Amino acid sequence: MTMAQAHKWAPPQDATADAWLSALMDGxxxxxxxxxxxxxxxxxxxxxxxxxxxxxxxxxxxxxxxxTASLDRRVKVALAAEPTVLAxxxxxxxxxxxxxxxAAVVAVISWTVVSMAPNNPGVPVAxxxxxxAPQMVEDERVRPTSAQDMAANEVAPYLAAxxxxxxxxxxxxxxxxxxxxxxxxxx
Amino acid sequence: xxxxxxxxxxxxxxxxxxxxxxxxxxxxxxxxxxxxxxxxPYEGIFVMQMGDRMQTVQVENRPNGFANESRLVVLDxxxxxxxxxxxxxVTLAWGAKGQQMERRMGNRHFPDLLPENVAKLxxxxxxxxxxxxxxxxxxxxxxxxxxxxxxxxxxxxxxxQYTGLPLKAVMVGDxxxxxxxxxxxxxxxxxxxxxxxxxxxxPSVEDLHPVENSPIAVRQLPPGYSQLxxxxxxxxxxxxxxxxxxxxxGLSHISMFVEPAPERMVSVKGQSARGLMNLLxxxxxxxxxxxxxxxxxxxxxxxxxxxxxx
Amino acid sequence: MSExxxxxxxxxxARQGDKRAFEMLVEKYQRxxxxxxxxxxxxxxxxxDIAQETFIKAYRALPNFRGDxxxxxxxxxxxxxxxxxxxxxxxxxxxxxxxxxxxxxxxPDERLVVQDLNTPETALMSKQIALAVNEAxxxxxxxxxxxxxxREMEGLSYEEIAESMNCPIGTVRSRIFRAREAIAAKLRPMxxxxxxxxx
Numbered sequence: 054m055t056m057a058q059a060h061k062w063a064p065p066q067d068a069t070a071d072a073w074l075s076a077l078m079d080g081x082x083x084x085x086x087x088x089x090x091x092x093x094x095x096x097x098x099x100x101x102x103x104x105x106x107x108x109x110x111x112x113x114x115x116x117x118x119x120x121t122a123s124l125d126r127r128v129k130v131a132l133a134a135e136p137t138v139l140a141x142x143x144x145x146x147x148x149x150x151x152x153x154x155x156a157a158v159v160a161v162i163s164w165t166v167v168s169m170a171p172n173n174p175g176v177p178v179a180x181x182x183x184x185x186a187p188q189m190v191e192d193e194r195v196r197p198t199s200a201q202d203m204a205a206n207e208v209a210p211y212l213a214a215x216x217x218x219x220x221x222x223x224x225x226x227x228x229x230x231x232x233x234x235x236x237x238x239x240x
Numbered sequence: 241x242x243x244x245x246x247x248x249x250x251x252x253x254x255x256x257x258x259x260x261x262x263x264x265x266x267x268x269x270x271x272x273x274x275x276x277x278x279x280x281p282y283e284g285i286f287v288m289q290m291g292d293r294m295q296t297v298q299v300e301n302r303p304n305g306f307a308n309e310s311r312l313v314v315l316d317x318x319x320x321x322x323x324x325x326x327x328x329x330v331t332l333a334w335g336a337k338g339q340q341m342e343r344r345m346g347n348r349h350f351p352d353l354l355p356e357n358v359a360k361l362x363x364x365x366x367x368x369x370x371x372x373x374x375x376x377x378x379x380x381x382x383x384x385x386x387x388x389x390x391x392x393x394x395x396x397x398x399x400x401q402y403t404g405l406p407l408k409a410v411m412v413g414d415x416x417x418x419x420x421x422x423x424x425x426x427x428x429x430x431x432x433x434x435x436x437x438x439x440x441x442x443p444s445v446e447d448l449h450p451v452e453n454s455p456i457a458v459r460q461l462p463p464g465y466s467q468l469x470x471x472x473x474x475x476x477x478x479x480x481x482x483x484x485x486x487x488x489x490g491l492s493h494i495s496m497f498v499e500p501a502p503e504r505m506v507s508v509k510g511q512s513a514r515g516l517m518n519l520l521x522x523x524x525x526x527x528x529x530x531x532x533x534x535x536x537x538x539x540x541x542x543x544x545x546x547x548x549x550x
Numbered sequence: 551m552s553e554x555x556x557x558x559x560x561x562x563x564a565r566q567g568d569k570r571a572f573e574m575l576v577e578k579y580q581r582x583x584x585x586x587x588x589x590x591x592x593x594x595x596x597x598x599d600i601a602q603e604t605f606i607k608a609y610r611a612l613p614n615f616r617g618d619x620x621x622x623x624x625x626x627x628x629x630x631x632x633x634x635x636x637x638x639x640x641x642x643x644x645x646x647x648x649x650x651x652x653x654x655x656x657x658p659d660e661r662l663v664v665q666d667l668n669t670p671e672t673a674l675m676s677k678q679i680a681l682a683v684n685e686a687x688x689x690x691x692x693x694x695x696x697x698x699x700x701r702e703m704e705g706l707s708y709e710e711i712a713e714s715m716n717c718p719i720g721t722v723r724s725r726i727f728r729a730r731e732a733i734a735a736k737l738r739p740m741x742x743x744x745x746x747x748x749x
Binding site: 304 | 635
């Protein structure tokens with residue numbers, strides 16, 4: 054650098070207000086300022102361009118210059134398609150995606166109420182195994198509609214949980230829900 | 241339209257008695273199919289049909305060392321994607337409420353329906369080789385698995401003749417009625433797109449841990465069934481924590497849920513329209529036990545009837 | 551505050567759904583990541599694939615980033631593992647550098663300049679840009695040159711630079727900003743000419 058060149062150089066107009074971006078890059082803003090700066094940067098395309106210029110300058114000084122147009126574009130596109138990050142699972146009562154499938158299966162299930170009383174002269178439900186297995190009989194005294202109402206709500210979570218394991222590709226979520234009568238005729 | 245007619249024709253494949261084959265040959269067929277579904281890279285589109293409902297799914301499988309990773313994209317209805325790795329699967333959904341992601345317990349899907357230990361199946365299913373049929377434009381060998389007892393449903397599988405990859409699978413119930421069907425509409429074996437299946441990273445699920453000191457003991461399981469898992473978990477959409485046990489014979493799955501019984505507990509039995517799924521709840525001591533499975537009711541009843549209080 | 555803190559801030563924002571914040575991190579580290587990966591994989595197209603995958607994996611793994619390590623170190627590990635998996639999955643082996651290049655040390659070697667990634671056109675452009683930046687720095691008055699050099703090449707904080715140059719922190723901040731602006735002013739005409747490339 055010649056003396057002539059050194060004298061020619063003149064500092065840019067004082068723009069310390071704009072130095073926020075430079076300070077942000079170096080991590081020299083406190084948390085609040087930095088938060089505001091990042092927000093501002095996210096909305097200002099011009100500032101983003103300067104952010105990338107400053108980044109380029111630093112990398113160039115460290116000997117690292119690359120053509121990033123293609124990568125930049127691809128990452129932006131891929132990022133846009135990503136689900137927005139991620140609260141931890143299910144302490145909430147949020148319905149899982151596979152819930153819909155279970156609900157749909159519930160709708161086409163016919164229910165019968167079974168009582169466990171061995172003395173009840175109902176229809177035996179076959180249970181195989183050890184001779185001590187309890188006799189399960191269908192209780193014809195229970196009114197069907199109440200069983201259906203109760204069953205639909207109570208059973209769906211079990212179906213959903215079962216399908217969580219057994220069916221990775223869940224059944225169609227937009228199944229029509231149709232009430233089914235309770236007797237064996239519905240089949 | 242022609243495509244659709246072909247598809248419907250395939251779905252309506254009649255039962256074929258076929259010829260029984262020696263056990264060793266059966267096992268090697270099953271092993272080929274099981275291996276192909278995991279170790280072969282492939283991509284394609286298949287249709288799943290359950291009752292009156294059909295669903296179209298795009299699938300790609302990428303073997304990765306000892307395991308494989310796969311991605312399924314549901315092409316109808318609400319946009320949904322399932323990504324499976326060796327240890328887990330994650331469902332991503334895009335809906336009215338925005339994007340949702342959740343982990344599932346299972347990570348297997350058509351065509352990977354056969355267990356790794358196929359030898360065990362021969363004890364409970366008899367195998368027959370049927371004729372060659374075309375599925376998705378490719379010649380396949382039809383293989384029937386007929387249950388030897390009434391604790392499981394049967395299967396008809398069509399395996400691509402060179403690689404053994406199952407291109408079609410039909411779960412059959414009583415009187416050979418199809419309960420659930422999968423069939424590739426198109427499939428390319430040996431290639432996948434370049435992009436690896438990137439598994440989303442999710443925070444570890446705090447509400448899923450192994451069952452210890454259960455109040456219930458399983459005295460017996462139906463023949464051929466063994467326990468795959470037992471976890472404590474929260475049921476979807478409910479605040480209660482339950483034990484979730486999973487039993488399987490390699491093809492059919494039965495779940496059992498154990499939780500404290502409510503004050504007024506009513507036992508319920510149920511069956512889905514075509515009988516694919518069966519359910520039974522009962523009380524045992526102070527506990528409610530719910531058994532549900534894609535298995536015939538004798539199997540579900542067997543599980544429910546062979547439990548002891550510890 | 552330090553560079554680690556700004557990254558932490560950006561990570562926090564990204565975790566709350568601010569994808570722009572993540573894009574800022576991408577912008578900041580993409581060149582370094584590309585250079586790192588190109589030491590492991592020779593094919594430029596594949597390096598870009600792996601880089602993209604690395605960033606997306608990092609985005610998805612944000613909930614697991616504990617902030618006890620530098621973001622770039624964490625990103626670097628993801629990149630190395632992704633590249634390793636990629637290489638392991640390939641049928642034919644590509645020539646790679648020896649294993650010592652594959653991530654046993656935490657701090658990547660910043661001094662290597664990699665030419666492989668660029669096409670002949672962009673390689674020339676890279677060289678020109680690097681040259682222009684260095685010339686611009688040389689043309690700065692000494693106090694601006696010292697400040698920017700200590701910051702970018704030695705990685706000192708403003709406080710450390712203030713101590714080293716025996717001036718207030720505010721002055722350091724101003725000098726670094728003015729240095730960057732002066733260099734950028736010389737660079738902008740070069741960057742503006744080609745619409746298709748971004749550096």
